[in-house]
Each structure stands twice: as C-alpha cells, then as structure tokens.
Amino acid sequence: MIAPFDSAVPCDITEKSHGRGARRIAVFKQLGPGLVTGAADDDPSGIATYAQAGAHFGYNMLWTMLLTYPLMSAIQLVSARIGRVTGCGLASNMVAIWPKPLVLGLVFLLFAANTINIGANLAAMGASAELATGMPAPPATVFFAGFSLTLQMLLPYERYARYLKWLTLVLLSYVAVLFVVRVDWAAAAKGLVLPSFPLTGDSFTVIVAILGTTISPYLFFWQSSQEVEEIDRKDSTEPLKWAPAQAPEALSRIRLDTFGGMAVSNIVAIAIMISTAATLHAAGKTEIGTAADVAEALRPLAGEFAFVIFSLGIIGTGLLSIPVLAGSAAYAFGESQGWKCGLDNKPWEAVGFYSVITAATLIGLGIEFASIDPIKALFWSAVINGFVAVPTMGAMMVVVSRRDRMKQFTASPAMLFLGWGATALMTSAAVAMLVL
Template identity: 55%
Template sequence: MQKNDPGVGPSKPRLFGILGPGLITGASDDDPSGIATYSQAGAQFGFGLTWTLLFSYPLMSVVQEISARIGRTTGQGIAGNMRRYYPNWLLQSVVVLLLIANTINIGADLGAMGDALKLIIGGPHLAYVILFGVVSVVLQVLLEYSRYVSVLKWLTLSLFAYFGTVLVVHVPWGDVARGLFIPKLTANAGFWTSVVAILGTTISPYLFFWQASQEVEDQKAKPERKPLKEAPEQAENAIERIRLDTYVGMAFSNLVALAIMITAGATLHASGITDIESTSQAAAALKPVAGAFAFAIFALGVIGTGLLAIPVLAGSAGYALGEARKWPTGLDRKPLEAKAFYVTIAVATLLGACLNFTPVNPIKALYWSAVVNGVVAVPVMAVMMMMTARRDIMGKATVPLVMRTVGWAATAVMAVAALVMIAQFFWE
C-alpha cells in the first residue's frame, strides 16, 4: 500500500485495523441459525460434508467482494443502486422478501441465545430473548458508529470459542482430511438437503446488502475517501483493502463452520447422536460426551455470535428498506436524523423476538427463512453481476471478467439450491 494514500489511510496499519466490513460480515454469517445447520451436518454425516466449506469459500468470497466493490465504487448500497437502475417491482419484491427472511432469522437467533443462557445459568428463556433483543437495538441506536463497529469487531472474537471446542475433544484428523479433500457424494436425500442448507447459510442476501452499505458508511466516515467512480485514483489501494478484508473475513467464517462440524462429528456423530435441531440441543448433547467445558464454550459462543449477527440482520433490513424508500440511512447518523431507518431496525428485532411467543416451530420457521433467502439471493446476485459490468454504474472500476464469471457460477449454484429447497417443500 502506498504511503498516505487517501483511499486507505495510514501506511502499514495493523491487520485488525484494516479489517472491517468483510470481517464483520464473515463472522456474522456464523449466527446461531448457521451454528445449528453446521452442528446438524456434523452430527448426521460426521466429517462427510466438510468439503462443502472448501467448495463454497471462493464463491462466497467473490460475491461478497463484488458487494463491497459496488458500495465503495458507487457510494450507494445495493438497494440504492437497484432503485436508480432497475425496475421498481424487482426492488420492492426483493426488499419485502429480505425483510421477511431477516425477521424470521432474528427470531430464531434470539431464541437460540435465550436457550443458551438458560442452559448456562437457568432462568426464564423468554426474558432472555427480550433482553438480547433490547441490547441489540440499543447498541445500534445509541453508540457512535466508530464505537459500534469496534464492538462488532471485538464480538468476532467470540467465534474463537469454537476453535476451543476442537482443542478439548478427541479428533481423528485423518478422517477429517479425507472428508475435507475427498468428497463422497451419495444419493441420500438428507445428504443433499444438508448440502443445500450449508450453501444457503454461507451465501445469504442480507450479507450482500450489509457489506455494500458498510463500505458506504466507512467511506463517508473518512472525508478523504470518495466513491471510486468519482476518484478512480483511489481504486487500486481501496480494492486491495476490500479484497484482503473480504477474503480474511470469509476464511474466518468457514474455518469457524469447519470447527463446529468437526466438533459435532467427533463427539455427537461418533456417539450415535445424529439428529440435532437447535444450538441448545447441540450444546446439551456435548456435555455428557465432551464434558462441561466444551458445553460451556459452545453455549457462550452462541450468545456471542448472536450479539454480532442480530445487528447485521436488522441493520441490513434497515439499509435495504431505507435505500428503497429514499430515507436517510446510516448508523453514522443520529436517531433523529434517520428516524425511519432506526425504527425499521427496532421493529425487525421486535417482530423477531415476538416469534418466540407464538406456537410457530422455530425449525420450520428457519426452513421457510432458508427458502426465502434462496429465492431472494438468486435475482439479487444476478443483478449484482450485471451492475458490475456497467460503466454507467461502476465508471472505470468495473469488475474483471474472471470475477464476474465466478460470480455467475455462484449464482447458478444458488439457483439450483433454491430449486431443490422449493421442490423439497412441495414434495413434503
């Protein structure tokens, strides 16, 4: 990086200082709902699905880098660009479906966090759901943007809990290596359901909206930075920083997912426990198999990841709706300067919390959320790929053909995954 480059900041900053939107996005991908998915995959198939994380890594990394580049280049989030350049019906459909999926996900995550705290200290599960919901909203509304981002970055450290669980259980590393590098495909319906679930968990539309909008926030927070469309001289170093941030963040995300699958495979699957439906069930099942320490680490990790993921889910909903409606948006704004944006965040979190007071089965709700996410992801990814090739949107900072090709491949994979999920729903 060049010294005193206005697009980057001080020369040779520490890695943790460079990392931001990409790291937070990657870490928030391992939310409690994702942890349940990875735990189930490990419990049911041992190490047999770990290869999916190697497969998904380049796809999710490229898609997230494209999301970040759209925000950094145009100075607007994905919804803002869709409003300006694409049909209104497409924008409104995507935003509505995103709000539904995010709200369901928030509800499931809050429920998992409440269950985890109840497992550790006892007490009323629903009271903890409300507590975590309130804390998440307060963090976003009352903290200054720079402090809020710092809180989120430090919360990513909670994911190291899952590396800790790997260290305290017996792992047959030879079997792990075979599962990771030598895929064994079967015609088993449950096998492919788990593959689709993992892909749907790692590549989610709320992550696209969040990272693009966070790049816009970061750019506005530093007056020397300009949208790359207006300041192409900043492009080289800005894109280098985005790529490092994104690829490290996505690698961290998938390594955590791998640790969870290895832990579940080495303990639950090895002990004959193959049906895990929630994070609390996974944590409780670990206790007699791997000991109280592994149980406590796993449960605390659920709480930490939830505190990280819920603001991202609610925030991405606020960005998408706000940009679509031309509202003032941004966590750098005071609540009175962006009332509708913050109300959206609060309402999404409140509605998610309320789902825990209904007879709705959280596992079924998560399945619906995955289906909706799959449906939303495909058109959003397709629009993103088209955006990045248009000079009227990206200026001179259009995305290279190789990257767009990988992005289109990821879009095709997600389209197949979405069709499989929808077919399974009607088949059942």
C-alpha cells in the same frame, strides 16, 4: 566490547517484536465490513445447520466449505466493490437498473427472512443463557433483544463498528472446542476432499441448507452499505468513480478484509462440523434441533469446558448477527425508498431507517413467544433466502459489469466467472429446495 553487544541483542529483538506486533495491529485495523460480515454468517442459525451436518453425516460435508469459500468471497467482493465505487448501497443500485416494484418485493422478502432469523437467533441465545447460567430463557431473550437494539440506537457508528469487530473474536471458541474433543483427523481430511455420503433427499437438503446459510442475501446488502458508511464517515474519502486515485489502497483493503472475513466464517464452520462429527455423530446422536440443543448434547460427550464455550459462543455470535440482520433490512428498505440511512445518524435523523431496525428486532422477539415451530420457521427462512439470493446476485453481477455505474472499476474476468458461478450455484440450490 561484550557488554554493548549483549545489551544490543534484546533491544534488537524487542524492536523486531514491536515491528511484528505493529504490523499485526495494522492488518487488523484494515479489517472491518468484510470481517464482521463473515463472522455474522456464523450466527446461531448457521451454527445449528453446520452442527446438523456434522452430527448427521460425520466428516462427509466438510467439502462444502472448500466449494463455498471462493464463491462467497467473490460475491462479497462484488458487493463491497459496488458500495465503494458508486458510493451507494446495493438496493440503490438495484433500483437504478430494475423496476422499483420488483426491488421492493425482494426487500420485503429479505425483511421476512431476516426477521425469522432474528427470532431464531434470540431463541437460541435465551436457551443458551439458561443452560449456562440457569437464568430463565424468556427474560434472557428479552434482555438480549433490548440490549442489541439499544446499542444500535445510541452508539455512534465508529464505536459500534469497532465493538462488532472485536466481538468476532468470540468465534475462536468454536475452534477451541477442537482441542478438547478426540478428532479422527484422517477421516476429517478425507471428508474435505473425498467425501462419501448417500445421494438422498436428506443429503441434498443439508447441502442446500449449508449453501443457504453460507451465501445469504442479507450479507450482500450489509457489506455494500458498510462500505458506503466508511465513505460517509471520512471527509477525505470519496466514491472511487469520482476519486480513482484512492482505488489502489481501497481495493487492496477490500480484498484483504473480504478474503479474511470469509476465511474466518469457513474455518469456524469447519470447526463446528468437525467437533459435532467427532462427538455427536460418533455417539450416534444424529438429529439436532437448535444450536442450544448442540451445546446441551456436547456436555456429556465432550465435557463441561466444551459445553460452556459452545454456549457462550452462541450468545456472542447472536449479539454480532442480530445488528447485521436488522441493519441489512433497514439499509435495503431505506435505500430503495431514498430515505436517509446509516448508523452514523441519530434515530431522530433517520426515522424510517431506525424504524425498520426496531420493527425487525421486535417482530423477531415476538416470534420467540408465538406458537411457531422454530425449525419450520428457519426452513422457510432458508427457502425465502434462496429465492431472494438468485435475483439479487444476478442484479449485482449486472451492476458490477456496467461502465455507466462502475466507470473503469468493473469486475475482472476472474471475479465475473466466480460471481456468476456463485449465482448459478444458488439458482441450483433454489431449484433443489422446490424439488426435494
């Protein structure tokens, strides 16, 4: 009797273990547009912003992440819901309710901001490659631009989206840095809930920068259009306004995907702030220029391991964010013009769409080789994003409230409250940019 009992134990444990593993895989498979969107938010430009906050103010800007998480989750949920319910991207829905010239003006501003960000991200990636491998920055920058553009042009959407999803794991490198630096966890906890910082122009500028890099217009356009791609890719899937029976599963998946993706984004931002507060701020190094500067400054303070994973993380997040930046501009342009759009199409099947992707990437690459101060360029990019975000978010909230667009899937009161709250917050940030 003993043998059968003993032999059954490991079998039972194995089955339970496989069950848990299968559930984890099933959950990961449900993550897609929201996860990639959240991860792309931590691009090299965002890394530089979060690092500057940690270096300059120590742990005292951590509270901003508690503020942004529910607001950015709500506005991204609105974006995804619009795409999944209507079967049209954000720009298409905006054209339906606003004058086309106004929408085109916003799209041009989005393209300008995204192009500047692409240039800054490519520059950070090239500089990081030079620091980590010794390869000169200019050819590395050209390689990364060409590599990213080639993948977008040649890979089928399903495979490309899968690669982007797995690439989000590179963000774990920033969490890993926390295990090799000495953190004052009591001070970090206080910074989350009871921060102490001077009410000066510098502090408000950093707060505005954090809001601008965390709640960014290109993320709205990308996630909405990716939901449309998901519909187009599967014959059995239709817009929810025409197939309401699909709503429970689809909306549940969107909630899991978006809340998970935004949590990843904020956890990584917190990790970057904590690691730079514990090293750079503690050592009195309070001014940071680019993400590559952060990696270089970490080497003598946190050791070679922290330097390497921070540098490689910059390259990984750059490869993740550049397609999102270029792609969101292409979706916005194409949808507003009624072009054929989508990464499932071949370049010769959607010429306008892929032309915008190519132009955004190559102009961004050109910025790297032009005599333009990257920090000033990023500042103006943040200003542009701040002004694009306000009318875009307002239009999103109007669309998600209208039954003629959303049928029975208009936003809930809680989503409306948080979505309009995020819009009000970004309005305040845009005003602050002008005043500060």
